[in-house]
Amino acid sequence: MEEYTYNPIAKSWSLPLVLPRMPLRPPAPGSALVLAPRKGDLLTIRNGEAIPDAWYGTYRHACLVDTTEHRLVLQIPLLSQDPAFGFPSLVRLNCRVANPAEIVARGIGDVSAALYLPLQRMLRQVSRNYDIGELHLAEDALSESVRVFTGDAAIRLRNITVELVVDSDEVLASGRRYREIERETRLIEMRRERHLRMLRKDGAEGLVAEIMEREGPRAAYDIIAGAEREERGELLAAWNKMVEGSSEERESWEFLQAERALRDRLTGESAAPFGGIRSSRLRGSLAADAERVPSRAPSRVRGLPQTRAEDADE
Structure with a gap:
């Protein structure tokens, strides 16, 4: 007991x-x-x-x-590597009087009080080397440090163990916070996985649909219009660079191929989500029919010559 x-x-x-x-x-x-x-x-x-x-x-x-043997428990606070934090500890040991005359001579009427300071001094030499987060490592090191300690001339000790404990209220509170963090982390991962599946399946258009669901049609329209506006600005800048350099001596096939590719981008379907916002864009079966029929329609970009696809290869 x-x-x-x-x-x-x-x-x-x-x-x-x-x-x-x-x-x-x-x-x-x-x-x-x-x-x-x-x-x-x-x-x-x-x-x-x-x-x-x-x-x-x-x-x-x-x-x-x-002179019988007793099993004692000592509560000894220990400092960690950071003095602002400590290790509450329970030191369990078996003790018995080895020299009754020494007990009387020293007037020892409280065994735990007599053992407290020597044990605390010994254990603090070890605990101060460990951070508060290294509780299990510190506990093993503390138990090992007192394993061979047998007491003094008056009192004999054996089976000394050190247990670092945490306050029960702190355990409950920290456990609750841990579960809340775990739950929130799992919810974030679930949302992220859902968004990744949506983007892999529907790409940017799925993202626009999600924005429309949350913020309304106007927000989705602004995103599509902005993407198309940026795309056309980049294409027109590239066209102007090509026109400026058309007078330079170069292989005719190289220039015509680049011009045709850029013209197709400018006059064709936009790369913006849902094909952009231009009302004249072709969709569905109309777009498929347009790909099969050669067209001499004037370019939708002002200043581009009316050029057939066959002419670019000549």
């Missing part, structure tokens, strides 16, 4: 000069009798040993000391 502390001096009393009717008797098993003589050092009598001069006033004081 675990205890927080105990008093090893079970009984203490003064002795008269003469003991005619109450002679001193040896102690029971699990205890020791410490006698303070009127002159000289303390005398320890264990179970089964005879007491010298038990009938005479040789001794002035007697103490009955508990």
Whole structure:
């Protein structure tokens, strides 16, 4: 059974000069009798040993000391690598009185109090090397550091273990916050996966449809118009560069091929979502029919010559 502390001096009393009717008797098993003589050092009598001069006033004081083994628990706060944080710890150990006379001489009436400071000093030498997040590593190192500690001349120790604990309220609060973060993270991942599936399936048009669902038709129209406006601006800038350099000496086939590709981009379907916003664009079966019929229709870009596809190859 675990205890927080105990008093090893079970009984203490003064002795008269003469003991005619109450002679001193040896102690029971699990205890020791410490006698303070009127002159000289303390005398320890264990179970089964005879007491010298038990009938005479040789001794002035007697103490009955508990020598059985006790299982104790000490609560010792320890500092981490950062002094702003600490490790609350529970130190469990088995202890017993090794020298009853030393217990009486030092006046030890609280075993845990006698062990507290030496153990705390020893453990803090180890705990200060670990951060608060390294709780398990610190716990193993602390238990290892006290594994061979056996106490001192008065008290013997064994089976020392160190457990670093966290306040129960803190555990509940941190666990709740952890679950909330995990839940929010999973929801974000689910939304991201849904958006990725939508973009892989429908591309930019799916994204525009999502914006229209959330913000209305006007927002979707502005996005499509903006994309088409940027595309046409880039194409017209490229056309102007080509026109400016058309006077330079170059291979005729190279210039005609580039001109035809750029003209097709300018006069053909827009790369903007849903083909752009131009009312004259072809859609569905009309666009398919237009691809099969040669056309001499004038260009929709002002200033472009009326050129057939066959002429560009000549």
